[in-house]
Amino acid sequence: MTEPAIQPAAAYDEKKEKARKYKILNQLARKGQTVLVGSSLMEFFPIHELMQTLGHSSCIYNRGIAGYVTTELLASMEECIFELEPSKIFINIGTNDISAPDYRVERLLANYDEILTRIAERLPECRVFVMAYYPVNAKAVFPFVDRAAMEEVFRRRTNEAIREANEAIERLASKHGYPFIDVNEGLVDSEGNLNEEFAIDGIHMFANGYAVILRNLLEYLESETGG
Numbered sequence: 001m002t003e004p005a006i007q008p009a010a011a012y013d014e015k016k017e018k019a020r021k022y023k024i025l026n027q028l029a030r031k032g033q034t035v036l037v038g039s040s041l042m043e044f045f046p047i048h049e050l051m052q053t054l055g056h057s058s059c060i061y062n063r064g065i066a067g068y069v070t071t072e073l074l075a076s077m078e079e080c081i082f083e084l085e086p087s088k089i090f091i092n093i094g095t096n097d098i099s100a101p102d103y104r105v106e107r108l109l110a111n112y113d114e115i116l117t118r119i120a121e122r123l124p125e126c127r128v129f130v131m132a133y134y135p136v137n138a139k140a141v142f143p144f145v146d147r148a149a150m151e152e153v154f155r156r157r158t159n160e161a162i163r164e165a166n167e168a169i170e171r172l173a174s175k176h177g178y179p180f181i182d183v184n185e186g187l188v189d190s191e192g193n194l195n196e197e198f199a200i201d202g203i204h205m206f207a208n209g210y211a212v213i214l215r216n217l218l219e220y221l222e223s224e225t226g227g
Contacts, residue, residue, distance in 0.1 A: 015065050015072060018065045019080065022079045023079045023083065029061055030059055031084065032086065032087045033061060034087065034088040035061050035080075035090070036062045037064060037081055037091050038064045038091060038093045038131075039064060039066060039069070039094075039095060040064065041064070041092055041095060042064030042092050043064030043066050044066070044204060044205075046210060047214065048062075049207070050214050051221075056222075063079070063081065068093060069093075069096045070094055070112055071111055073093050073115060074114060082123070087127065088126065088128075089126055089127070090181075091129070091130055091131060093115070094108050095134075095162075098162065100156070101156070105164060105165055112172055116128065116173075116176045128178040129181055129220050130173035130178050130181065131181050132166045132180065132182045133166055134162075134184060134187060134194065134213075135194045136154065136159060136162065136194055137189075137193040137196055138150075138151075138154035138193070139191075139193060140202060142199065142201050145201045153203070154202065157203070179220070181217065182216070183216040183217060187212050187213070
């Protein structure tokens, strides 16, 4: 029996494969529901389990893709957003842009502006909620985490850079007439870092951190008028 061909690791693009899977999944999805879109901080949001714990049965589709930057979302808006024809979108994209060596807040804003412009053109009745970027914790030591690798990320992805980006994105959301949601209440410690008890590696979170975020989002998820 012939063994199936195995694609070389270098040729495999996990992000593109996820977008392809979403495209197929979208054919089976209900239109007009709520969509979450963004990078790993959105993809890893266990929203379905948390909503069920609260006794909610809302139909929510998570189309986050780990590692995504704004340019990648721009290239896959059909799969991640438009094919679902959502009535609500919650978006959190750009933290990986901040981590990039050539990061400039002006470039982030230009890409985010284009994302929101395309949504407004294609889905004029859709309620769009722009979420704040989450804080990080560069001080705590986390088990099984490559500290040297994380320090390289934290050199650029600082809470100061995140605050600057949040202020800029809040202004951008206002320009488009979309609510900006500061979901960070209850996430930070006394020094303004991501609370260590929520953090896996200083950036990504356990479910208890996402439970805090959901609490801050709940009124918008449940609202029929856009908050």
